[in-house]
Amino acid sequence: MNLKGKAWKFGNDIDTDVIIPARYLNTSDPAELAKHCMEDIDANFSRKVEKGDLIIAGDNFGCGSSREHAPISIKAAGVSCIIAKSFARIFFRNAINIGLPILICPEAAEKIAEGDQVEVDLAAGSIKNLTKNEVYQAQPFPPFMQEIISAGGLIPYVDQKRREKS
Amino acid sequence: MGMTITEKILADHAGEKFVEPGQFVNVKLDLVLANDITGPVAIKEFKKLNTPQVFNREKIALVPDHFTPNKDIQSAQQAKELREFAKEQELTNYFEVGEMGIEHALLPEKGLVLPGDLVIGADSHTCTYGALGAFSTGVGSTDLAAGMALGETWLMVPESIKFVFKGKLKPWVSGKDLILYTIGQIGVDGALYKAMEFTGEAIEELSMDGRFTMTNMAIEAGAKNGIIAPDEKTIAYVRERAKRPYKVFSSDPDAKYAQIFEFDASDIEPQVAFPHSPANTKPISEAAGIPIDQAVIGSCTNGRIEDLRITAQILKGKKVSPYTRLIIIPGTQEIYRQAVKEGLVEIFLDAGAVVSTPTCGPCLGGHMGILAEGEKCIATTNRKFRGRMGHVTSEIYLASPAVAAASAVKGRIAAPEEVR
Numbered sequence: 001m002n003l004k005g006k007a008w009k010f011g012n013d014i015d016t017d018v019i020i021p022a023r024y025l026n027t028s029d030p031a032e033l034a035k036h037c038m039e040d041i042d043a044n045f046s047r048k049v050e051k052g053d054l055i056i057a058g059d060n061f062g063c064g065s066s067r068e069h070a071p072i073s074i075k076a077a078g079v080s081c082i083i084a085k086s087f088a089r090i091f092f093r094n095a096i097n098i099g100l101p102i103l104i105c106p107e108a109a110e111k112i113a114e115g116d117q118v119e120v121d122l123a124a125g126s127i128k129n130l131t132k133n134e135v136y137q138a139q140p141f142p143p144f145m146q147e148i149i150s151a152g153g154l155i156p157y158v159d160q161k162r163r164e165k166s
Numbered sequence: 167m168g169m170t171i172t173e174k175i176l177a178d179h180a181g182e183k184f185v186e187p188g189q190f191v192n193v194k195l196d197l198v199l200a201n202d203i204t205g206p207v208a209i210k211e212f213k214k215l216n217t218p219q220v221f222n223r224e225k226i227a228l229v230p231d232h233f234t235p236n237k238d239i240q241s242a243q244q245a246k247e248l249r250e251f252a253k254e255q256e257l258t259n260y261f262e263v264g265e266m267g268i269e270h271a272l273l274p275e276k277g278l279v280l281p282g283d284l285v286i287g288a289d290s291h292t293c294t295y296g297a298l299g300a301f302s303t304g305v306g307s308t309d310l311a312a313g314m315a316l317g318e319t320w321l322m323v324p325e326s327i328k329f330v331f332k333g334k335l336k337p338w339v340s341g342k343d344l345i346l347y348t349i350g351q352i353g354v355d356g357a358l359y360k361a362m363e364f365t366g367e368a369i370e371e372l373s374m375d376g377r378f379t380m381t382n383m384a385i386e387a388g389a390k391n392g393i394i395a396p397d398e399k400t401i402a403y404v405r406e407r408a409k410r411p412y413k414v415f416s417s418d419p420d421a422k423y424a425q426i427f428e429f430d431a432s433d434i435e436p437q438v439a440f441p442h443s444p445a446n447t448k449p450i451s452e453a454a455g456i457p458i459d460q461a462v463i464g465s466c467t468n469g470r471i472e473d474l475r476i477t478a479q480i481l482k483g484k485k486v487s488p489y490t491r492l493i494i495i496p497g498t499q500e501i502y503r504q505a506v507k508e509g510l511v512e513i514f515l516d517a518g519a520v521v522s523t524p525t526c527g528p529c530l531g532g533h534m535g536i537l538a539e540g541e542k543c544i545a546t547t548n549r550k551f552r553g554r555m556g557h558v559t560s561e562i563y564l565a566s567p568a569v570a571a572a573s574a575v576k577g578r579i580a581a582p583e584e585v586r
Contacts, residue, residue: 013354013443017551022530026233026240028207040553060355060388064551065530066290068207068306089359089390090290094306144190144320155214158312162215 002121003080003101005052009114012058014041016065016091020073030076033069037077051078054120056112058084062091068098075100081120083127083138085109096145099153103127103138111136122149168418170326171395172361175301175415179284187325187424195225196300197278198313199287201269201526202230204306206247208288211311220255221317227259227278228252229269232526237533267498267524270294270382270466275498277407281396281414286313291466291548293389296381297374298404299396299414304385324390325424326361326417327352331368333432338582340476341376342468342546342566344368344429345383346437350447351427358388360424363417368431369394374403375472382467383548386444438544438579439564442552450569450581460543461486461574463567464495464522465529468546471501473567478510480571480585481517487577492519493535499524519574531555537562544573 018040020033027033038045055061055074061084062070071094074082081101095102101122108127112118117130125138141149151157169177173185180191200208205228212220220226228248233241252260259278266272270291273279279295285302286292288310295302305319313319329348344364349356362384369377377394384392394400395416404412438453440446463469463477474496486492494514496502502524505511514521528535529547537543537556542563545555550562565573568582575585 015551017530017549017554021553022203022532025203025530025532026238026244028210028244040558060358063354063388064290064549066204066288066292066304066306068204068288068308071306072207086355086358088355088388090304090306093309097306097308142190154308154312155211158315159215162217162316 002119003052004119005050005054005080007054007056007112007114007116007118008049010041010055010057013060013063014057015063016067016070019062019070020067025067025069028069030072033073034076037073046077049077049079052080053078054118055079055082056109057082058109059086061087063088066090068094071095071098071100083108096148097154105136105138108136108138168420170361170363170417170421171299171393171415172301172326172363172391173323175282175284176321176323178282178413185323187323189323190320191323192318192320193284194318195286195313196283197225197227197285198310199227199229199269199273199285199289199292200310201232201289202234202241202245202248203232204288204310206244207307208310208314209247209251211308212314215311215315217315220314223256224258225317226257226314227273228257229261229266229272230263231266231268231524232530233532234525235263235523265499268466268469268526271469271497271501274298274378275500277404277409280404280408280410280412281400282412286310286319290385291382293384293391294378294382294466296384296391296393297377299394299400301391301393303391324359324361326363327357328363328365328423328426330426330428331364331366331431332428333368333430335368335371335431336435338436338568339434340566340568341372341379343434343437344431345380346439346444346447346564347434349383349387349444350437352387354386354443354445355388357384360389362387362389362392364392364394370397373472374399375470378470379467386548436566436569436581438569439550441561441563442550444549444564453579454581456563456579457542458490458544458573458578459541460491460493460535460537461570462493462528462535462543462545462547463570464497465526465547466497467548468567469495469497469501471504473546474501474505474510477567477571478513480568480582481519481575482513484517484575484585486518486574490574490577492574493522493528494519495522495525495527497524528555544570544579546570
């Protein structure tokens with residue numbers, strides 16, 4: 001799967017409360033959540049972001065609450081991939097489980113600037129900065145997680161596993 | 167080679183004799199938990215699996231605690247989805263308004279989590295149960311849906327960090343101060359993906375309520391779980407609640423740790439965490455004086471009976487400062503009842519505080535105490551990201567019940583000694 005778009009940069013410790021504030025958690029409708037994506041850190045984000053764009057962040061992205069509404073709002077806003085130096089663990093699991101591509105790559109997180117055009121080859125874990133003409137290599141996922149990713153998320157994966165059992 | 171308590175519980179639930187950090191294990195679940203925010207999403211995903219029934223109707227707990235009693239029509243709709251699923255699946259551990267409490271105060275009280283258990287919950291503060299010597303961790307709704315269907319989940323065995331608290335606590339210093347101090351030392355990602363194991367003389371001295379406060383906030387340092395090995399206090403707590411057998415684990419003397427921190431608890435003052443990070447912690451001597459508009463005492467961190475007793479000790483015969491709101495939220499109906507019996511609620515009312523039904527409410531900016539533009543609040547809750555309790559310019563300071571109560575009396579951040 002190739003993902004391509006413009007980079008939106010964020011800093012360290014981006015928490016789930018700024019990704020999707022709790023005042024909007026009285027719904028789980030992805031389209032509704034998308035309207036408020038990143039609202040408390042960038043009020044206009046959901047209007048500016050275009051389909052395919054990428055979020056580039058520092059350490060501990062998605063810290064805080066377990067709300068799956070956070071990766072759901074990012075995915076529904078059109079973001080194709082998040083590249084960060086590191087992720088908070090619950091967010092990491094949630095993103096993989098709902099089929100939102102994420103990559104851990106400190107080099108890319110450092111070198112990609114806001115507005116750069118970025119292309120990601122997910123299977124290879126390679127990140128191309130088309131603006132700067134650079135290539136960065138993300139950490140590969142363990143085989144166990146690769147299976148979940150290639151199944152398209154946890155629910156299709158579990159479904160598959162249960163069918164194999166019966 | 168030795169194992170830590172966390173590794174032993176994971177090995178036990180994976181059917182392995184030995185596990186080590188970095189290893190992926192498939193583990194059996196003793197309890198699976200969701201609330202009125204994460205539950206509806208989990209139920210939607212569960213239904214995609216075409217599984218007629220949950221793996222065990224006695225091992226799922228659904229607690230409508232976040233936006234309940236329903237704050238608006240949409241929240242009512244979400245609570246209804248939870249209720250209907252509980253009915254349809256004939257779940258034995260659904261707790262309706264009137265018997266529910268804040269999930270992480272409620273489940274231990276009901277004896278639903280016991281030492282040696284492995285619990286996942288679609289709430290990040292699920293790590294609270296580590297105080298019982300259980301492994302518990304927060305997950306999202308999709309993980310929870312799979313857990314409800316299969317009764318198992320995958321986990322990576324975390325490395326452990328040991329925190330040894332030597333010495334005796336100073337007056338008014340509580341589990342909250344120890345954990346705020348710890349997060350201040352290691353940062354909000356200081357324990358990312360790792361287990362935080364708390365031990366030492368000062369931990370032994372803490373009551374179960376104080377220990378729950380500490381493990382509750384392990385997630386604020388990015389940890390997978392927080393854990394305290396069971397001792398006589400733990401066993402006394404579970405003895406009157408347990409309805410099934412349990413296993414007591416402890417770390418081997420030669421267990422491996424990624425890091426070991428030693429703190430002298432007798433040096434630690436009451437702590438205040440400043441906006442907007444729980445790691446931005448200062449001793450009360452450097453925090454006193456900041457004016458506040460509201461104080462909140464409650465939450466899964468500090469809404470237990472000991473917290474209310476300390477609050478009453480500070481408030482007795484005093485008044486909340488003019489133009490300051492003090493909101494007190496008992497964690498469960500049982501705690502509420504106990505607070506009435508002991509006369510604590512009367513002390514709160516005499517002081518001019520309001521006492522709410524159990525709810526997560528203001529902690530996550532749901533309802534029951536939302537902040538206006540630029541307002542400042544001191545809270546005994548666990549988290550204070552920008553805008554969490556209301557307007558994006560409002561500010562939250564985290565502290566213990568003693569400091570929050572003293573601050574409500576003074577109308578500014580104050581040390582307990584200024585009032586008592």
